[in-house]
Amino acid sequence: MAGALTTVHPPDAMTSKTGPAPIRRGAGRAARLAGHRLAMLVVLLAVVFAAVELLPGDAAGATADRGASAAELAARRTALGLDRPWPERFRDWMTGLPTGDLGTTARGEHVTDVLAGPFPNTLLLGSLALVLAIGGALVLGSWAVLRPGGRTDRTIDTLATTAFALPEFVVSVALLLLLSQWTGWLPAVTLTGADGTPESWTMFVLPLLALAIPQIGWNTRIVRGALADQAALPHVKAAVLDGLPRHRILTHHVLPGALPVIAAGIATSAGMLLGGAVVVETLFNYPGIGAVLASAITDRDTPLVAGVVAAAGAAISLLLLLADLVRTTALGERR
Structure with a gap:
C-alpha cells in the first residue's frame, strides 16, 4: 500500500486534469447545455402563444371599451395584429427578445415596464423561500441520515413526504387560519407601499412559508437519499471504522459526493417556487x-403572458444550467 501511495506518475498524467483539454471539454459541455435550455425555452414560449390563442375571446374584445361596435373591434384587432396568424406574431415577438424587447401589451404599455416592479418582488420572495428550503432540507436530511432507521429518521421522512404532497394553496389556507385568523400573529394580506414593495417584513412571512414548506419536504427527501447513497460507499465506511466524528464524516466524506444530486433538486425547486408563486x-x-399573469390571461394579452413566462423561464433555465454543470463536472472528475 505504501508503494502505491508513493508511485511517481509521468508529468503528462499529472497535468492532464488541469490542462487545456478538460477546459475545452467543459466549455463545450456548457455550450451544449445552454443551447438545450435555450431551445426548451423557445418551445415553451411557442406553446404559450398557441395556448392563449386557443382561449375563447381575444385581447381586442377583452380590453375594448364597453359597448364598442363591431367595426371598432375589427379596427382594434388590426391594430393589435390579431388579424395575423399566431406563428407570424410569435416570430415577430421573438425578434425583439434578444434585445430585451418583450413587446407591447394590449393596453399599450411596454411589457418590460409592466414587469419592472412585480418581477423583482417575485424574485425576492422566491429567493428567500429557496434559501429557507435549502437550509431546512440540509438540516433535516443530515439529521435523518445520521440516525438511519430510527424514530427520528422515520419521523422526518413522514413529515417531508406530507409537506411535499400538500399543494401551495392548501398550505396557504392552513397558515392563514393558524397564524392569522386564529392567533392574529401575522397579517392575512399584503399591503403595498409607495415603492411597490410590502409595507412590513411581517407581510413576507406567510407567503414565504407557504412557498418554502412544500420545497423543504421535497429537498429533504432528496438530501436524505443522496447522503444515504454516499454513506454506503467504502471510503465512508472506512472513515467510520477509523473512529472519525460523525459530523466530520458528514461534511468531509458524505456531503461533497452528494452535492450534484442536491444541486439538481435545488434547481428543480426553483422552477416549482416560481410556479407556486403565482x-x-x-x-x-x-x-x-x-397578479400580473392573472390579469394578462383575463385580457388574453399574449405578449404580456409570454413576457412573464420568458422572464421566469430565463431565471429557471439559468439555475437548471448551473445544476447541470455541477452534476456533469462532478461526474467528469470521478471518471
Missing part, C-alpha cells in the same frame, strides 16, 4: 407577477 401571491395579495 398561486401564493394571489392568495396573499403579494405584489408580484402572480
